[in-house]
Amino acid sequence: MSSTVIELNKVTFGYHADRPVLQELDWVVPAGARVGIVGANATGKSTLLHICMGLRRVQSGDVVVYGQRRVTERDFREVRARMGLLFQDSDNQLFCPTVLDDVAFGPLHLGATPAAAQTAAREALKTVGLPGYEERITSRLSAGEKKCVALATNLAMQPDTLLLDEPTSFLDEPSRARLLDVLARLSVTLVMVSHDHEFMKALTTTRYCLRDGRLVTDG
Amino acid sequence: MKSVSHDALVVLDPRARILCAAGCCMATALATQPVAVIPALCFPLIVGVIFRFPFRRLSWMAVRLNGIFILMALTTLPFVDGPAWRSVGPLTITSPGAHLMGVMILKGNALVLSCAVFLSTMESASLGHALSRLRVPTAFVQLLMSVIRYIDVLLEEHARIRLAMRARGFCPQFNVLTLRTHAVAVGALFLRSLDRAEQVADAMKCRGHHGTYAATRTLHWRTADSVWIGTALSVIMVMFWLGWSV
Structure with a gap:
């Protein structure tokens, strides 16, 4: 495994040509690191994670993930097989009618047989503390359950890196505590964007603040 | 569409259920005589009784679904142009009007019944998988x-x-x-x-998706599925025969 998971060199990105969100941003995430990013609303925190996953294309600069420069959709397919992204709104991440179909979706599309995908899905659900939820209807889960199932959809693909976008949004205290417990037990490279400082302090060792399109070390 | 199903029809392959429903619906849509629609009404009824379909729930749903439709058919179709059949006060019900009304009410109910019995209790994931396997x-x-x-x-x-x-x-x-x-x-x-x-x-x-549909569940075609498909085909043939012989 490359010693650096993510390396961004002079990355510039904006939704409008005259208003860049990220400006000549440099960032390195070593393998095994647990990194937190804070910042005001609309400063580009989620965008930064989406760029790492190849969901947004940078206007200039280099995106190097797992030691290789990534430009095209094909380049990022390998990245997505190894790197999981937890979306802010779980309803956007859970798009299948039942929990089992949703969690097994990733392994199936990575080439696993239906039986192997089901086994991986059941294991992932057990890891997040939701065994027996396989046949539950996704849209009828609580916010906390949805978040844990969304995490399970990533874990079923056995990622070595997890990007978490506001993992505690919409969660009550017990759900937040359960998520914290699950994430603390995972041995993966972790990058987290959050406004929840306590949650971030409990899980990360390095923290950055995204300000004026650049990352600066935060406390 | 339920996602957690407890229906007895689950023993049939979802593909067989979809084919039975599609066949009955298509034959019903093509029928022009009331007598030809009767087998399409009886077949899902018999299947429903055999597989203990919850008809009580369906009856209320059918009333709601067909209510406005039947009301419109009753108030407009009997009075289309044609030879008189019966008189209700100042209004005259024509033969072609009564015939059209009968055909439409029977067809509407046969379609609802076929879809309800064969498809409504199927797991949504199974429906997707079966459609995919049927090359939809x-x-x-x-x-x-x-x-x-x-x-x-x-x-x-x-x-x-x-x-x-x-x-x-x-x-x-x-x-x-x-x-x-x-x-x-x-x-x-x-x-x-x-x-x-x-x-x-x-x-x-x-999660690795690039345009293909990968299903989690596996489907198994059994002899019973072939038997039910054969029965549905026989019903469809009877419908056509009844339609032609009138």
Whole structure:
């Protein structure tokens, strides 16, 4: 495994040509690191994670993930097989009618047989503390359950890196505590964007603040 | 569409259920004589009785579904041009009108019954998988699965918008302002749906999706499925024979 998971060199990105969100941003995430990013609303925190996953294309600069420069959709397919992204709104991440179909979706599309995908899905659900939820209807889960199932959809693909976008949004205290417990037990490279400082302090060792399109070390 | 099914029809392969429903519906749609529709009504009824279909739930649903349709057929079709058949006060019911009304009511009920018995209790995931295996285009299958998944989310979003409107004093009236407010609400719903669709597409990409439909469940075609398909075909042939022989 490359010693650096993510390396961004002079990355510039904006939704409008005259208003860049990220400006000549440099960032390195070593393998095994647990990194937190804070910042005001609309400063580009989620965008930064989406760029790492190849969901947004940078206007200039280099995106190097797992030691290789990534430009095209094909380049990022390998990245997505190894790197999981937890979306802010779980309803956007859970798009299948039942929990089992949703969690097994990733392994199936990575080439696993239906039986192997089901086994991986059941294991992932057990890891997040939701065994027996396989046949539950996704849209009828609580916010906390949805978040844990969304995490399970990533874990079923056995990622070595997890990007978490506001993992505690919409969660009550017990759900937040359960998520914290699950994430603390995972041995993966972790990058987290959050406004929840306590949650971030409990899980990360390095923290950055995204300000004026650049990352600066935060406390 | 239930996602957790406890129906006895689950012993049949979902593909057989879809083919039975599709065959019966197509033959019903093509029928022009009331007598030809009767087998299409009897077949799902018999299947429903054998597999203990919850007809009590269906009866209320059928009343609601057919209510307006039957009311419209009863009030308009019997009075189309043609030779008189019966008189009700000042109104004359014509023979072709009565015939048309009979055919339409029977066909409507046969279609609802076939779809309800064969499809309504099927797990949504099985339906998607079966359609995919029956070589229905992937885009259509995925669209259907997305509708099943997101219909609740769409309704919740609509409820949130309505609540926000009411919280700011909106009270629907018969005026331009109400129409404009509804247009704004529909527009907001459309834009939010578009935004959500883009994010769902991103989530699918993140989990390795690139255009194909991969199903979690496996399907097993058994002798019983062939028997039921054969029975459905016989029913369809009887329908055509009855239609031609009149």
